Amino acid sequence: MSNPFFEPWRTPFGIPPFDSIKDEHYLEAFNEAFAEHNAEILKIAENQAPATFENTVEALERSAALLRKVGGVFFNMSSAHTNDVIQNIQMEIAPKFAAHQGQLFNNQKLFSRVSAIYSQKEEAGLAEDQQQLLEETYTSFVRAGAALTENKREEVQQLDEELAGLRTRFGQNILKDTNSFELVLDATEDTRGLPESVLKAALGEGDQRGKPGQYVFTISRSSITPFLQYAENRELREKIYKAYTQCANNDNEYNNHKVLKKIAALRARRAQLLGFESHARYMLDDRMAKTPEAVTELLDKIWEPAKIKVNEEASDLQDRIQEDGGNFSLASWDWWYYTEKIRSERFSLDPAEVKPFFELGKVRDGAFAVATRLYGITFEEAVGIRSYHPDVITYEVKDADGSLIGLFLVDYFMRPSKRGGAWMSKFRGQSNLDESVRPIVVNCCNFPKADPCLLGMDEVRTLFHEFGHGLHGLLSQVRYESQSGTNVKQDFVELPSQIMEHWAMEPEVLRSYARHYETGEVIPDGIIEKLLEAETFNQGFATTEYLAASYLDMAWHGLESTDEQDVESFEADAMQQIELLDAVNPRYKSSYFQHIFAGDNYSAGYYAYIWAEVLDADGFEAFKENGIFDAPTAKSFRENVLERGGTADPMMLYRQFRGRDPEVAPLLKNRGLAD
Ligand SMILES: [Zn+2]
Structure with a gap:
């Protein structure tokens, strides 16, 4: 049987030939790709010629072409268009991938070649991007344990493999548990308050789920958020909200508690083998922030003003409940609903109008x-x-x-x-x-x-x-x-994305793209004004739930103990330490905190969004100072940030663009947490 991964792709632009790629091609292609890569590594490691940047570091960079080809398709499909077959392959391939990586970084001959080049990096006459590549390559080996004794190396590798399987399981449990919940309403039941567009989407969901004519709401964020904003029926809001916060924490096979406490414990163990007190220290060592202390310092700087703001917001909401004749205390499933009421009154912005x-x-x-x-x-x-x-x-x-x-x-x-x-x-x-x-x-x-x-x-x-x-x-x-x-470094990667959001809200830009879909009418200035006022509205809540999740992440990964923790009480302790309001939950609770448990990148790294927001708020100030479409500023951002990828230290790239270090003040101002 032919396999499209083994043939050159003669498609336009070399895009993967999706029509001819079938699920049964992946495993065979992965196995071949691993073998091919192993042969390439062997050749590089066993090379008799003295180690040079070209014959070792650059040769490694050239290797694994087939693996990139297969992985490039497979991992996109497993996120964007998966099925049971792909999920099974994913379970099978995740530990193999980790084992393969582990083998590469455990190759002592290869490591000694990389070390030899690294020890003479000053004399090698390398360009800036090459120095960076050498640094990254060497660090990758060390961080994977290549400099450890054989026993410890083997343990690290085992941990990596086990963790890879657990992470995959964690993500799949969430998907399955999310799909297994639905709130089905028929027209006669309580749909009071829900706008027509929301109901229309719920009907569409019903169609997809074989329940034509019924309104189906799920705990995916785009379904649950409008429901919580508009559904008048408080009991239904509570029901769906609780289902959301219980995601992957139900009495079934998709419960993630066992999975995540194991992940936290194994990560702590791995960090210790590699010479770090905690997973957070290990992860941050390779980031722009460098240490957990630097992260906590930033979180605390924003937490205090956020706490003042969120308390004000909570009492506004409580007042609004009383006004409505409600005789209950604000609960987390009320937050969106009453916030929406105040929002629509204060800014009289009817979403149906916007x-x-x-x-x-x-x-x-x-x-x-x-x-x-x-x-x-x-x-x-x-x-x-x-x-x-x-x-x-x-x-x-x-x-x-x-x-x-x-x-x-x-x-x-x-x-x-x-x-x-x-x-x-x-x-x-x-x-x-x-x-x-x-x-x-x-x-x-x-x-x-x-x-x-x-x-x-x-x-x-x-x-x-x-x-x-x-x-x-x-x-x-x-x-x-x-x-x-x-x-790029993980706490730098959100700068280009978050800075783009600023343009979306600029009046000049809004007037060009926000046009009525039927009449073509330009969005009225009155609406723009209210949209901008609304920007700082509810920011106490948004900032608080985000920061709470960041603190939770830092707590799990700051663990210096390798014992498994009780998830409920660990989470409660972490939230008590920051004195989180009862009516606010962290943006993600542990059992469905995909960022930090379904992958490695955002573990001890959820703070990165706000770290990057300091950069994007401060960076956009440069555009505001010079004009939001100022050509030299745009050119500088493109050349110093967007084009450069991970070829240099991110702080240096930022300074080249901005002409100075980033400052926190623009972020606090944008969020309405300071004047
Ligand atoms: Zn992003």
Whole structure:
């Protein structure tokens, strides 16, 4: 049987031939890819010639082409369009992947070659990106345990494999438990307060789930959020909210408590073997922030003003409940509902009045137009390119001079085969080693499918956010793929995405893209004013729930004990320490905290969003000072940040763009936490 992964792809732009890739091709291709990579590594490690940057570090960079080819398709599919077969392969492949990585970094001959080059890095005459690549390569070996004794190395490798399996299980449990809950209402039941657009989306969900004519709400965020905002029936709000906060913590096979306490314990053990007191210390050593103390210092700086604000908000909500004749104390499932009431009264912004100005296609084109004005790049729908799902639209992205930048795929609609959330990913990264390789980048969101698809402001922001990551991937101009685009220190990666959100809300930009989907009318100034006022509204809550999740993350990964903890009491302790209000939960509770337990990257790293927000708020100030489409400022951001990927120290790149260190004040001001 032929396997498309073993053939060159003669498709336009070398996009994966999705039509001919079948689920049964993956395992065979992965196995072959591992074998091929092993042979390449053997050759590099056993080379009789003295170790040089070219014959070792650069040779490693060139290796694993097939693995990137298969993985590039498979891992996108397992997130964006999965099924039982793919999930099983994922379970099987995750530990193999970890074992393969482990073997590479445990190869002592290879490590001694890398060490030899590293010890003479000053004399090697390397360019800046090469020095960085050498540094990263050497550090990767050390962080994986290559400098340890054999026994300890083996234990680290075992831990890595076990952790990989647990992380996959954690994510799958959430998906399965999320899909297993539904709140079904028929027209006669209590749908009071729910706007028509929300009901329409719920009908669509009902159709997808074989319940035509019924309104189905789920605990995915785009379904539960409008329900909590508008549903008048308090009992139903409580029911769905509790289902949400109990996700993957139910009395069934998808319970994540066992999984996550094991992950935390094994991570602590691994960190200790590698010479760090905790997983947090180990992870942060390789980040812009460097230490848990630096993270906590930043969180505390924002926590205090946030706490004052959230208490004010809670008492406003309680007043509003009383006004309504409610005789109960504010609970967490009331927060969205009464917040929405105050919001609509104070800013008298009826979402039904606003949403028609934010039709998906117009918002997307608005984001594209911002990139065109800033960087001169253009987006043209590529006809005749088959992607992996009919909902995906593919664009050819070109530079001002007409040269090809890359392909950009947008996959915006929610479906049961897609995991929750929104993300940017790539089928191929940019590089320029032996030839120029242009990137294939994808943006995934989970907007409820409707025609027209009218977005809420959070969804508008999400679209711009992921688009910012997309630009980071697309505009990359580096030599080595491992340094391209979003392959940067994890607490730096949200700068390009979060800074894009600022343009979405600029009046000048709103007037160009926010046009009524039926009449084409430009969004009225009155609405813009209210939207901007609303920006700082409820920020005490938003900041608090986010920071609480960050503290929870730091607590789990600051553990210096390798004993398994009781999840409920550990979580309660962590929240008590920061004196979190009863009516607020952390944005994610442990059992469904995907960021930190379904992957490694955001473990002891959830703080990174606000770390990056310091940068994006301060960075956007540069645009505001000079004009939001100021050409030299945009050029500097493109050249110093977007094009550079991970080729240099992020703080240095930021300073080159900004001319100084980042400051916290613009963030506090933007969130309404300071004057
Ligand atoms: Zn992001």
